[in-house]
Amino acid sequence: MKKIITLILPLSLLAVACSSPSTDTQTLSENEPQTEIAATEENTVMVALVSPEEDIVMGDAELILEVKDNASGETVAVENIEVSSTMPMEGEDPMISKVEIEPTENPGQFKVKTNFDMAGTWNLIASVKDVNYQGENEIVVEVK
Numbered sequence: 001m002k003k004i005i006t007l008i009l010p011l012s013l014l015a016v017a018c019s020s021p022s023t024d025t026q027t028l029s030e031n032e033p034q035t036e037i038a039a040t041e042e043n044t045v046m047v048a049l050v051s052p053e054e055d056i057v058m059g060d061a062e063l064i065l066e067v068k069d070n071a072s073g074e075t076v077a078v079e080n081i082e083v084s085s086t087m088p089m090e091g092e093d094p095m096i097s098k099v100e101i102e103p104t105e106n107p108g109q110f111k112v113k114t115n116f117d118m119a120g121t122w123n124l125i126a127s128v129k130d131v132n133y134q135g136e137n138e139i140v141v142e143v144k
């Protein structure tokens with residue numbers, strides 16, 4: 001049976017006081033291979049964006065994230081991950097979106113549903129708290 005983890009964060013000030021920044025020149029920041037990350041006891045894995053590979057547009061989004069071993073780059077089949085989705089706002093509280101996570105048929109890959117309510121830079125903080133594997137990293141998404 002598939003386990004669905006829902007992380008609901010306070011939806012304070014969501015989109016109420018947001019001005020739209022012009023981000024026309026920015027492109028989706030790909031997750032470059034993170035070969036330089038040192039494997040420590042506290043940080044043995046990281047979470048990478050697998051798809052979409054094309055631009056992400058404002059609104060509901062469905063992402064595939066994958067857990068990778070920092071040392072080998074191999075996919076690591078942990079049971080679950082945690083993800084938060086926020087947009088830093090200048091002079092205001094950050095925007096925070098609801099995140100739904102479910103496993104896919106591929107071990108170590110997760111389907112993440114969230115809502116990018118505004119164009120610009122969103123930060124996904126992904127963390128793994130497994131018995132054998134731990135890690136936390138940020139995935140930066142430029143939403144069109």
Ligand SMILES: [Cu+2]
Nearest residue numbers: 018087095118
């Ligand atoms: Cu915003």
